[in-house]
Amino acid sequence: MSKENKESQSQYPESALEAGVKAPVFTLPSGPDQKVSLEDYRGRPVILAFYPADWSPVCGDQMALYNEILPEFKRFNAELLGISVDGPWCHRAYSEHRKLRFPLLADFEPKGEVAREYGVYRKGDGTSERALVVIDGDGRISWSYVSPIDVNPGADGILTALENLSSKKEAVSGD
């Protein structure tokens, strides 16, 4: 089905997917010769950080910030994936410059397809929203948040969501 048909028939969500919904699976380039699939991480929490573009002119931009906080995410055995519509070569340059230690995925072809599936594509701008999605080990969305496009949402929401996930797991296992 062509993208136009899909859109006119509203097969994409109108707004960001929320907790409880199954996270749409995807495979995207994480570099010029590598690909990453959401299903690669089944069994662990996954943080999807959608952001509009690489190379914003501040030191502690959102991806650099998460790079700093990575050890805290690892404590929950969570994987962080950054996603923007930039191509894989742009991501590689940006990632090397900021010394990022997590994958940046290129939602490049078809442009913004994964962002659309998550309800976080900005048609007018041609970029994704600044949106955070936390997915549990079973592939279900546990928490999501859309920040105003010019406000870096930081990491507190992510950490709270990860804590809630792990305490839910403990409750279920009857500890």
Added chain:
Amino acid sequence: MAISMGAKLILPVGKRDHILGSPNAAVTLVEYGDYECPYCGAAHAIVKKILAITGDQLRFVFRHFPLTQIHPHAERAAEAAEAAGAQDSFWEMHNLLYEHQQALDDAHLLRYAEEAHLDTVRFARELAEGVYRERVREDFMSGVRSGVNGTPTFFINGVRHDGSWQMESLLAAIERVMDSP
């Protein structure tokens, strides 16, 4: 979808903090900053001007948020400020660090300690032993949990300031809080 509510400071200002200005000030400005970050360097001058304008209506608190992955000297500089603080000279060192952002290697940190008339043997030993690493980490994590989203990040009476931190905008935001009932 979720509405953006101002992020809130989760660690209230207290005895552990470095506080500049009147203890009874109605408004508190907290900054999470990195000594090697050029934007924080610019903000340093702005904060000084704002403090001069607001007098005893404002007090200022600085907490460390070193971006160690991109600023190789930031962590050490933060520990140097804490080491100076242990000798009652936090703000002197803080100023020296922001005035010499291009020179934050260990040799220069020692020179600043001399300039601040610190016990340099104690200073050097404490830095080498990482005595203040935990303290800097506490600051950093409190920032993370409060929604710090880059450097500098400012909180005015515990609410993250999401506008520009250029002079006019930051001062206006502070004055809005001062004037509110």
